Each structure stands twice: as structure tokens, then as C-alpha cells.
Amino acid sequence: MDAKPLIEFRSVSKYYYMGDNVVRAADRITMTVRHGEFVAIVGQSGSGKSTCMNIIGCLDVPTSGEYILDGRSVGELGKNKLAEIRNEMVGFIFQQYNLLPKANLRENVEIPLMYSGVPKGERRRRAVEVLTSLGLGDKLRNRPNQLSGGQQQRVSIARALVGNPALILADEPTGALDSKTGREVLSILRRLHSEGHTIVLITHDGSIARMAQRIVRLEDGRVVFDGPSEEAGI
Amino acid sequence: MNPFESFELAIKNIAAGKVRAFLTMLGIIIGVMAVILIVGIGNGLSNYMVEQFQSMGTNTLNVSVFGRGSSRSVSPDAMYELVEDNPGYLSLVSPVLGINGSVKTGSETYSTSVTGVSEDYFRIRQYEVATGRGLYFVDVDKRSNVCVVGSYIASEYYPGGAAGEKIRIAGADFTIVGVLAEEADSEESGTDDAVYIPYSTASRLGSSAINTYVLTVVSEDEAAASKKIVEDELLDVFGNSNAYRVQSMTELLATMSQMLNIVIIVLAAIAGISLVVGGVGIMNIMLVSVTERTREIGIRKALGAKERYIMSQFVIEAATTSAIGGALGIAAGYGLSKVARQVLTAVTGEALAVAPSTAAVLVAFGVSAAIGILFGYLPAKKAARLNPIDALRYE
Numbered sequence A: 001m002d003a004k005p006l007i008e009f010r011s012v013s014k015y016y017y018m019g020d021n022v023v024r025a026a027d028r029i030t031m032t033v034r035h036g037e038f039v040a041i042v043g044q045s046g047s048g049k050s051t052c053m054n055i056i057g058c059l060d061v062p063t064s065g066e067y068i069l070d071g072r073s074v075g076e077l078g079k080n081k082l083a084e085i086r087n088e089m090v091g092f093i094f095q096q097y098n099l100l101p102k103a104n105l106r107e108n109v110e111i112p113l114m115y116s117g118v119p120k121g122e123r124r125r126r127a128v129e130v131l132t133s134l135g136l137g138d139k140l141r142n143r144p145n146q147l148s149g150g151q152q153q154r155v156s157i158a159r160a161l162v163g164n165p166a167l168i169l170a171d172e173p174t175g176a177l178d179s180k181t182g183r184e185v186l187s188i189l190r191r192l193h194s195e196g197h198t199i200v201l202i203t204h205d206g207s208i209a210r211m212a213q214r215i216v217r218l219e220d221g222r223v224v225f226d227g228p229s230e231e232a233g234i
Numbered sequence B: 001m002n003p004f005e006s007f008e009l010a011i012k013n014i015a016a017g018k019v020r021a022f023l024t025m026l027g028i029i030i031g032v033m034a035v036i037l038i039v040g041i042g043n044g045l046s047n048y049m050v051e052q053f054q055s056m057g058t059n060t061l062n063v064s065v066f067g068r069g070s071s072r073s074v075s076p077d078a079m080y081e082l083v084e085d086n087p088g089y090l091s092l093v094s095p096v097l098g099i100n101g102s103v104k105t106g107s108e109t110y111s112t113s114v115t116g117v118s119e120d121y122f123r124i125r126q127y128e129v130a131t132g133r134g135l136y137f138v139d140v141d142k143r144s145n146v147c148v149v150g151s152y153i154a155s156e157y158y159p160g161g162a163a164g165e166k167i168r169i170a171g172a173d174f175t176i177v178g179v180l181a182e183e184a185d186s187e188e189s190g191t192d193d194a195v196y197i198p199y200s201t202a203s204r205l206g207s208s209a210i211n212t213y214v215l216t217v218v219s220e221d222e223a224a225a226s227k228k229i230v231e232d233e234l235l236d237v238f239g240n241s242n243a244y245r246v247q248s249m250t251e252l253l254a255t256m257s258q259m260l261n262i263v264i265i266v267l268a269a270i271a272g273i274s275l276v277v278g279g280v281g282i283m284n285i286m287l288v289s290v291t292e293r294t295r296e297i298g299i300r301k302a303l304g305a306k307e308r309y310i311m312s313q314f315v316i317e318a319a320t321t322s323a324i325g326g327a328l329g330i331a332a333g334y335g336l337s338k339v340a341r342q343v344l345t346a347v348t349g350e351a352l353a354v355a356p357s358t359a360a361v362l363v364a365f366g367v368s369a370a371i372g373i374l375f376g377y378l379p380a381k382k383a384a385r386l387n388p389i390d391a392l393r394y395e
């Protein structure tokens, strides 16, 4: 537990104003995730998991409070800087894969590298390497819709990994998969963790959350539990 | 991510929806095609006009006197004197005096144009004498009854050769001394359907005063100065600048070219409007495309695309679409120009070159690319501004 903090939330809130109502999607959340940790954020639907993940991934900024990512306060950064952080520090894995349907697998995986200015040849080489390591080396020229759900999710994992980001953010990565394929995807995440990646996994499924070392439980935008997975009571 | 990669992406996207891309481009294609065709036809007309003028001689000044009564006229002697006094500006002069009256060959009477001119007239007009001789100074001096006929008269009424034959003009017997070479196509009432007699003889036959002169200038560059000299002389004689008119063919050609150019520019501008309409079409489709690709934009943004990358991707796509449309329009314009040339040649009987200028082609291409950028800007801005979370959630 002496690794440097990667994610630091200091009383982070996100409010949505709907007419007279205020929706507190995130309500004064304070937590720290250190380099190399594997954290699962759990909670019921609407508890604020995706809101948290958007803020962690710099897709959104908090209404109040401070978010420090790898020592940098994100609140003061402009749009371009946030785009750079997403590009270099965060690898997203979405429930719906979010692959570009018109591009082939290799092109899909190359996208983050394209935006960080990696030259074409190098880009290609790295995309092929990551896809091959995830068992998709023979499908480089396929389109996403020619793949099974589990394979598509592996492509999106490849895309998240290719830029070698400090943080891997997975929002319900197994939500659209059957339990067997889901387990495969989770075992990939565990392997990545064992290789030193920091992983934040969002799920509403307790059995999946137990794979993490640490669980953060949200309820109505608040942290109601934060501790080792064995103590989470699931 | 450099512009070339954006361009590659744009080409891929366009290739993925060829029919749609073609329909998007159609406005640009038609606009560019119309501009090129109109400029091409205009150039053809303009060249044709210049050629016609040049064959008539662009170094001439035409003097018309609107004489009311014989007191209001200028004598040939005065005009000759004027030419002699200004050797630096004026070189040749001929009175032009048309007379009425029928012409008779043997027992056949017909009408043609009979004109009294000086011995220099054929040189001024650049008419060649094919057989026999032209008019001489002595013919003018002696008011001889001799004439030179055009090729139509010769071929129509003197199948055995006209030179040396007799002809009756306005009741007087004339000898044909020469035949002119064919100028136009030896048609009835064309340039070749004419009889030329000495002006002195003409003024004896008809009683009217000489009201028209044709002069040549020494240099076309000095056409304006030469014209001024003639005008000053005539103002001295008449004391009223409304009594005469001096027309310089060089100036007339310049004026007509200018007018024709204005017409071409106006027509091309009207055709250019369809380019703008085409641009609006591109904008429309690009806006639709931004909406359709909202999720893609969200994904790209989540993966680290800055606003300017999204922006340039869409602008370059619009510009590429438009430029391809421009290129197709140029090709179509060239094709239609060929067709137009054949049609016009068939209809007018003149070889009219429909030639789109390279400048027009380059401008058309540049303008269509620029229109793509201009009208792609707004949709691109919209795309770049999308909030990544909303875009990702978009179904």
C-alpha cells in the first residue's frame, strides 16, 4: 500500500439540475486508488457508477470537489489537455464495445496511437502485436460485426491497452456477454493486473466484483463501503 | 494525425457510400460543368469575332457624315489632304459611295451593290484581285466607265470569264477590268456580290454627295490618336460634333470584346450560383453525416481526439467530396464543350472552337474545393463541439 496514488477524489460531486430537482449523481466522494490496484466500483443501477467512471476517465468534469489524476489536478485543464490525458493515461473498455463498425480490427486498435502521433508503421506493428497477444492475430482485417461479442470485447481491450495507459477503466465489460465469455474477459483483466496495470472495474454483479482486491460500493452517489473484497459481504 | 491521414479517411468514407457521395457532389458537378461550358463557348465566340474583324482589317477608320444637304459634306480632296498632312498616323483613304440603279449583263437585269471607291480601296479592305486588274488612279481621274466585280457576279453572269466583258450600270456602259478573289462563299448578297467603280464616276452617275470614307491608320496602337486627328478636321469643317462619326475598328473590336466578356462573366456568375447551391447540398449531407456518426465522434473523442482533429476530419471530407465533384464537373464540362463545338459548327456553318481556358478550369476546381471547406466548416464545428459523453450514449 505504499504505491503512489493514481486517482484521488477529494469530495467530488456531480449534480444534474432537472428543473427544481437536483440529482446528486456523485455526492462528495472521497477515495484514492493507487498505482497497481484492482478496484471494483459496485452499486445498484443509478447509484452513480458511470458518473464516477466518466469523471475518472476525464470524459466529464465534477461540479465541485477536486480530482487529481497522477498528481495533476484535472479541474483546471482545458478540453485539449483532457483529450491528451484520455489518450495517454486512460484505456476505456465499454459495455457496448464501441468499436468503429466501418474500420477493421487493426484500424480500430490503431486509433489511440493515431491521435498521439505515432507514425503509421509503428502504429500498425503495435496494434498487430496487442491483437495477437489477445488471440486475434488471424482476424486483423475483419470488421467488428464479423466477430462474436467476446471477441469484440477483446478488441476493445486491445484498443485500451495499445497506448500502454496507466489506468484501465472498464464499465460493465461483461454486461453484454454470456457467463463463460465474461469469465474469459475477466481473466484477461486479472492477467493485466498481475502484469502491473491499474484497473478500475465497474459492475453491478457481486460475483464479478469479488475478483478485485478492493471494492467501493456506491449508493445514491455516496460511498457506503470501501475496503478489501473479502469484507464487502457479497 | 496529419492532414494526409484525414484525407485518406475521407477517401475511405466517400468510397464507402459512392451513390450518396455522387448525389452530394451533383450540384458541384453541374455548376462546374456549366461554368466551363459557358466560358468555353464565350471564348469560342470571342475568338471568332476577333478573327472576323481581323479579316476585315482592324487598322481602318470609318468616317460617316450625316449630311443634310450638299453644304454639309466633306470633299474627297479635303480627306486626301488630311492624309497627306499626317503621314505618321494615316496612310490610305477611299471614299465609299453607294449608288442605286439596276445592273444588266446582256439582257439580264439584276440588283447588286454598286460602290464608288478609290484605287486604294482594295488594299484597305485587303481584297485580292484574282484576274485582270484593280482600279487605277487614272480611272478615278478620268471618271472612266470601268469596274471591278466580285467573284459571285463573275461566276454567276460571266461563266466564260468576266474580265474585258461589258456590263451596264445605271444606264451607262462599263468595262469589267478585274475580278476579285472570293472573300466569303460567293453567295448572293454576300461580300462577293458587288461591283466597284471609281468614286468620281459614281458621283457623276448618282447625284448624292460622298458621305462615307474609309481610312487606314499607320499603327493600330495609335488608332485613338489617328481617330482624333480625323475628328478634329471634321469638327473644323462642320463646327458640330454631331454631324459626323469616326469609328475605329480597333476600338470597336475592343468595345465588342469587352461587351462579350461582360456577358460571359454574367452568365458564368449565374452558373456559379449553382456552385453555391451545390455547397449548400454538401453542407446538408455533412450535417446529416455528423448526426449519423455521433457515436463514432464520441468514441474518437473518448480515445483522445482533440476538437481540431474531428474538425479537420470533417472539413477535409467535405472539401474532398467537393473537389472530386469539381474534377468530375471539369471532365463533364470538357465533354459537353466538344459536343457544343460540333453542334454550333453544324448550326452556324462556321468552325467555332469551344475552348475552355485553363484558367477557368483551375478557378472552377479551386472554387469547388473552397466551397467544400466553407460549407463543411459548420457541420465540422458541430461535430467537434459534441460532448463526448452525450455522443457515446447516442443511439
Ligand SMILES: Nc1ncnc2c1ncn2[C@@H]1O[C@H](COP(=O)(O)OP(=O)(O)OP(=O)(O)O)[C@@H](O)[C@H]1O
Pocket: A016, A017, A018, A023, A024, A025, A043, A044, A045, A046, A047, A048, A049, A050, A051, A052, A204
Ligand atoms: N446527463 C444526465 N442528466 C441528468 N441526470 C443524469 C445524467 N446522467 C446521469 N444522470 C443521473 O445520475 C444518476 C447516476 O447515473 P449513472 O449513470 O452514474 O448510474 P449508474 O450507476 O451507472 O447506473 P447503471 O448501473 O444503470 O449504469 C442517475 O440517477 C441518473 O439518472
Ligand SMILES: [Mg+2]
Pocket: A049, A050, A051
Ligand atoms: Mg452505468
